[in-house]
Amino acid sequence: MARFQIKPFEPEAVVFDTASGDTHFLAPLTLELFQIVQSNPGLTADEMEAALASRLSLGISPHLSQLTEDALASLRRIGLLEAA
Amino acid sequence: MKLLQLSPSDLRQQLAGEGVWLRTGPFSLRVRSRLPHVAEGLTDLYGQFEVRNSRQAFADFHVELNPPSTLRRWFRPQVDFSFDGTLPFKPLPLDQAYPMLEWGLNWCVSMHAHHYLIIHAAVVEKNGLAAILPAPPGSGKSTLTAGLVLSGWRLLSDELTLIDRKTGLLHALPRPVSLKNQSIDVIRAFDPEAFINRASHDTAKGTVAHMRPPRDSVLRQHEPARPGWVIFPKWEADADTQLTPHSKALTFMFLAQNAFNYSHLGADGFRVGTALIEKTECYDFKYSKLHEAVAAFDRLAASNQTALS
Secondary structure (H helix, E strand, O other): OOOOOEEEEEEEEEEEOOOOOOOOEEEEHHHHHHHHHHHOOOOHHHEEEEEEHHHHOOOHHHHHHHHHHHHHHHHHHHHOOOOO | OOOHOOOOOHHHHHHHOOOOEEEEOOOEEEEEEOOHHHHHHHHHHHOEEEEEEEOOOOOEEEEEEEOOOOHHHHHHEEEEEEEEOOOOOOOOOHHHHHHHHHHHHHHHHHHHOOOEEEEEEEEEOOEEEEEEEOOOOOOOOHHHHHHHHHHOOOOEEEEEEEEEEOOOOOOOOOOEEEEEEEHHHHHHHHHHOOOOOOOOOOOOOOOEEEEOOOHHHHHHHOOOOEEEEEEEEEEEOOOEEEEEOHHHHHHHHHHHHHEEEHHHOOOOHHHHHHHHHHEEEEEEEOOOHHHHHHHHHHHHHHHHHHHOO
């Protein structure tokens, strides 16, 4: 069984972590980033931001960088992403 | 045999002796008590429920309400709730014996019936679809539930949403509706024919009384319902009646946090809960006038019927 069970409710999702037994809400941007991380393990923060920009058809900008940083911090805090 | 067919003296005698066996939704219970408040509450509120000889019938829950066996009972009378011979709660004042029975029965179900995902929410049904009403205390959930079931909606429960883990259907547990403080008078004014039992004062929830469940809801207590909506009611003074969409993901998170056994069920709780949300429409619902609130729910049920026909 996969560690994470994701149920999308567009544009958001909920995820169950079978390792911890915790359930989390993922806001739209965090969900996009989580899906990128899941399908491309080992990306750097910059690569994740580039993938996110591509997925959302956005250009790289300080605002997107900040949003990406915040979303990554949120994923690390709730245990869905291991600390670098 | 229905409880109302027992004479008051037979009921008191059975309660004080072998106990009274009662069927409430999918659960059977055996209640024992020497207290007149308990006999009175059962007579007032459980008349339509099935009873059997408690010596011959299996019961899921064996509960007893009696005074503690200490000297304290002589200067401040109290009542203990016991479950299978254990005391899960501290004693309460004797005047609260009947509400303690209801609270204790809720505890029995929520702590033991793990073949359901159990959410702290009311459920009512009309035209084949059920509305789940989760809400924190003070939101007007019980008042709205009482108003709806007095207006033709079927009561499944005012406190416990039982989601069958195999089928996803909602099972009924149409026990009396708990009313608190101002909502007692609101419901008396809404329907003077509604039977509300003797109030208990100064409980942890304030003044508490229970409304007798509609006869039709009790007769249909073995009929499950399909989930149709999850609606968060909120009573607000002078608010216009308003139904607005609520995020499905956030609705799921609220239900998970307000489930009694979600953590206990692990991944299966997640599966059952998300499957429920997938099938339902989720709304916030503000209201200030109970008649208008009922009319809004009726429109919702009618729109579903139209969609199905």
